[in-house]
Each structure stands twice: as structure tokens, then as C-alpha cells.
Amino acid sequence: MKLQPFAVGIVVADMAASLAFYRSLGLDVPDEPAPHVEVPFGALRLLLDTEETVASFDPSFTPPTGEGRVGLALECDSPADVDAAYERLVGQGYRGHLAPFDAVWGQRYASVLDPDGVGVDLFAASS
Numbered sequence: 001m002k003l004q005p006f007a008v009g010i011v012v013a014d015m016a017a018s019l020a021f022y023r024s025l026g027l028d029v030p031d032e033p034a035p036h037v038e039v040p041f042g043a044l045r046l047l048l049d050t051e052e053t054v055a056s057f058d059p060s061f062t063p064p065t066g067e068g069r070v071g072l073a074l075e076c077d078s079p080a081d082v083d084a085a086y087e088r089l090v091g092q093g094y095r096g097h098l099a100p101f102d103a104v105w106g107q108r109y110a111s112v113l114d115p116d117g118v119g120v121d122l123f124a125a126s127s
Contacts, residue, residue: 007038009047010070010118011054011063017115018048024092025074025085025120046072067117076124079108085122086110102126 012018015033023029027039027046035053039046055061076082083100089112090096097119098111107123114120 005044007045007047008041008070008072009049010114010116011051012048012116013051013063014115015048015050021089021094021114022046022048024089024094067113067119069118071119071121073121073123076108076122079124079126082108082110082122082124086112 010018015035015037019029019031019033019037022039027041029039030037035050037048039048051061051063074085076085079100079102086096086100094115095113096110097113098109100108100110100122103109103123103126106126108126110122111119112122
């Protein structure tokens, strides 16, 4: 049996806020919130489910707390695009986690947080 990566799932507290955030990243996000939303995410899909949706089929579910449970990374075309994306998102009121910096591993790197505290890293090769 061969298992293939298909999707990354995130449980969200406020679907409309999450959709607005991921739309701001440039993902093809639907306009209308729903209890379960699937968004193209490169070769994968990003699955967003409300806390209520997960609780409806998992009676032991407790909404997660804190940050850092899931991390997403989006590649930008250039170091300048990392800076621009970070500034645009922070300017729209989203929380910056790591301002753009030149990482020792050869990338321009930054991180923002979605409305539920999920880290979304933005990066591009430095040269």
C-alpha cells in the first residue's frame, strides 16, 4: 500500500476570518464561509473545518489552544516579494510573527499568523 499526501487540515474558530486571511495570501478561496472548505494548495488541498464541524463527528474533540500546532510555508518569487507580502498582510491587520530577515540558510524569510495562530512562513531564495 502506498500512501500519498493529499491535504493539510486546520480547525478554525472563525471561518470567515480564516477565509479572508488565506484569500489575502492569494489562495483561491471561496467568498462564502461554510462549515468545511477545501482550497487548492499547490499539489495539495488546504482543508478548513470549523470547531463545530469537527465536534459533530468527534465527540472527544476539544478546540486546540496556543500557536505552533501546524505550520504552512509559501514560496515567493523573490526576496522583495517576501517583504511586500509580509507588509501587505501586517498592513491589513494580520499578526506578524517574524519580520522579513536574511536567513543563514540562504533565504529571505518571514512569518505571519492566521486568525487562529497558525504560522504561515513566506520565503524566497536570497539570490
